[in-house]
Amino acid sequence: MLTQLRGLLLALLLMPFSAWAVIDTYEFANDQQQDQYKVLIEELRCPKCQNQNLADSNAPIASDMRREIHRMVTEGQTNQDVVDFMVARYGDFVNYRPRRDSSTLVLWYGPIGMLVLGAVVVLMLAKRKRSGKSEDRTDTSSKVDRDKLQRLLDKEDD
Incomplete structure (x- = not known):
C-alpha cells in the first residue's frame, strides 16, 4: 500500500504542469461569432511565442489577446476591425499573412x-x-597548315 502511494505521488510530481493550465472558455451569442473568433485566433500570431498562433499559445499575452478578441467579436466588430486593432497595438508581426x-x-x-x-x-x-x-574541340587548323608547321619545326631542329 505504501509503495503504491509513493508511486502515485511520484507520478503526480512528474506530471507536467501545463496539463493543469487554465483553458479559456468564452460564451458567444451565436455560432457565427464563435466561428469568427476561431478564425481570428488561428490567423493571429502570439508576439511572445513568435511561431504559434493565439489558439496554440499558452503565454499570458496570448490569453489577453484572446480575451480582447472575444470582447470585440461579441460587440459585433468585423474581422478587419479586430486585425487592425491588434496590428495597431502589437505591430504587423501579429499577422501570419502580412499585408x-x-x-x-x-x-x-x-x-x-x-x-x-x-x-x-x-x-x-x-x-x-x-x-x-566547344572552342577547345574545334580544330581550326587545316592539314596543310599543320604540315607547314611541322616542317618549320623540323628545320629548326636541324
Whole structure:
C-alpha cells in the first residue's frame, strides 16, 4: 500500500504542469461569432511565442489577446476591425499573412526574385562552360597548315 502511494505521488510530481493550465472558455451569442473568433485566433500570431498562433499559445499575452478578441467579436466588430486593432497595438508581426504593400514587397516577392536570379546565374555559367569546351574541340587548323608547321619545326631542329 505504501509503495503504491509513493508511486502515485511520484507520478503526480512528474506530471507536467501545463496539463493543469487554465483553458479559456468564452460564451458567444451565436455560432457565427464563435466561428469568427476561431478564425481570428488561428490567423493571429502570439508576439511572445513568435511561431504559434493565439489558439496554440499558452503565454499570458496570448490569453489577453484572446480575451480582447472575444470582447470585440461579441460587440459585433468585423474581422478587419479586430486585425487592425491588434496590428495597431502589437505591430504587423501579429499577422501570419502580412499585408502586401510597399514595406513588404521584399518579403512577398524576394524569394521569387532570388530564384530567378539564381536560374540566370546557372544558365550563364552553363553557357560559358559549353562555349569554352566547344572552342577547345574545334580544330581550326587545316592539314596543310599543320604540315607547314611541322616542317618549320623540323628545320629548326636541324
